[in-house]
Amino acid sequence: MSATANPSVSIQDLTLNFGIVPVLQSLDLDIAEGEFIVLLGPSGCGKSTLLNCIAGLLDISDGRIFIKGKNVTWEEPKDRGIGMVFQSYALYPQMSVEKNLSFGLKVAGTPKAEIDKRIARAAEILQIEQLLQRKPAALSGGQRQRVAIGRALVRDVDVFLFDEPLSNLDAKLRSELRVEIKRLHQRLANTMIYVTHDQIEAMTLADRIAVMRGGVIQQLDEPQAIYNRPVNRFVAGFIGSPGMNFIEGGLEESGGDWRFGSGDLKVPLSTYVFDQQPVAGPAVFGMRPEHIGLNSGSGWPFSAKVTVDVVEPMGSDTLVWVRLGAQSLSVRVPSERAPKTGSQVEIGFDPMRASLFGEDGNRL
């Protein structure tokens, strides 16, 4: 899905400085109607700051923000047609769930009948009907987050903003609520912008992911594209768990064919699709652990005999660490086919699935 001509949220040339520290630098982002965008990045990359700017909770230094075609750059948060869900839930502790949900509507002077109707609908969607009279203190973490989502829901907004909504929950609840958020998006078909540092959430929820670092969007693309064809070494290393294997070395040409060399290791690159015209020089070769085959017969453009160093069983599959020359590589295999530590195995892979990065870290 690419940005349409009539985006739901459009950010143009957004710049934000805290004092003299630039946090966001002339950032552009177009989000289509009904799209689920995930802003992903390590802490301090500016993703939450960007979300706060869209919400209007931070005054920006430069640029413009459009929501539904309306320039909201100077608008108050309540006038932007956004609802926001926070990491710490941010429920008003002294109010019951119902009062929490109705607070925004009461402030806006919505008629009582309309308020009741909207609360009933939100409670039904989120299955919190039986909790309406409780205080937030009497709710579990998952219930609190549901109420927090409900607070955005009753306001009937165009755009939902999620600021790491699942980070305070335990792993099991997190995966449950993840599915619910996805279901909610399918049902409401609203535009949603979701900030997280959890790549699983990003991969599972997003229509498109914006990977951020240092206030700059590194790559904005569909999850599979980001996973398979990361544009630079940062994105390649940040996405994927266990992480991508990197081998430092150089690009060489021999008789019209390009190959990657690192010490004694030579990998032919005849199947690799270059993004740009290759030139000989230092490069980094990246390969995901699941794209390396183990004892799976011949037919690989590259294969080698190696010794198993460490075996890490992870339940569904097993991570096998092997030594290839001077490099340590991880290989992901089904648990029932995991080799023993110290045994000799053969690994192989197709460089077509690799990612090559130049000296500047960008994809070659």
Added chain:
Amino acid sequence: MATPQTLEQFQQKCAAVLRPGLRKNKELERFRVSVKNGNALAADGPRGPKPRHAFSKRNIFIYGTLFVVAVYYLLPLYVMVVTSLKGMPEIRLGNIFSPPMEITFEPWVKAWATACTGLNCDGLSRGFWNSVRITVPSVILSIAIASVNGYALANWRFKGSELFFTILIVGAFIPYQVMLYPIVIILREIGLYGSLSGLVVVHSIFGMPILTLLFRNYFASLPEELFKAARVDGAGFWSIYLRIMVPMSVPIFVVAVILQITGIWNDFLFGVVYTRPDTYPMTVQLNNIVNSVQGVKEYNVNMAATLLTGLVPLIVYFISGKLFVRGIAAGAVKG
């Protein structure tokens, strides 16, 4: 493997049991039972909670110190109460620690209703009501202003808010004496000198730095996301303050009330400078009763008057102390 007798054997056994996985849980259980049944490893090591001795060195030191300090503070109070219940002939006997032989409440009545201060002979009652009329509005006014100040400084960082705050805090360090005379002139110019309202204004102003600091720090400690959520919900400055912040801040309001009531009630300096004899607060009147030089020193009346004056902060402290604890407990719930 036989039942282990040494630590090494035990460790080997454990490793042997644990490595092959959960399948051998039963074996581990059997081993545990055999340990229970008195084999070498289990012999007579400590088990269960570590015993604590009531008369340890540490306890004696702690409770001894607490006792001495408590006596040190309570003894003068005891002497005051006892003396205030004695008649003058009994006081002249000189046994200040002995309990009254004949309990009389006359000194209390006299202190409250008929003791003379200067020209007036209606006791402390006049000063009491003056103090009430000074303290109540001052406490309300100063806390109302300071809490809004603190809220604005913590949540609405306006341009120059840091500078404003710094100036306010510096104000807290300027000695009161320096400002006495300028304030006299200001009050005279605006026509409030000598009136109770004038003193209320002075108390409200002087409570500002410390109270603002108190409220600012408390509001800053509340989760910022709550404030953001309220803004997204469309609440404005006052709406957020009254409907979100104040209901969450009961503990700090109680602390501020305690601080202000005790401070303003016990104030002497401002009371004596900015009021006239008929509007003197209780503390100033007490001083005049105790320090009056005509006739005999009526120690029992003096003691009773002092206790009466000190009663209000004491009662406030006891009542709100409980509220204070409850407030903290209620506020301890994660938002």
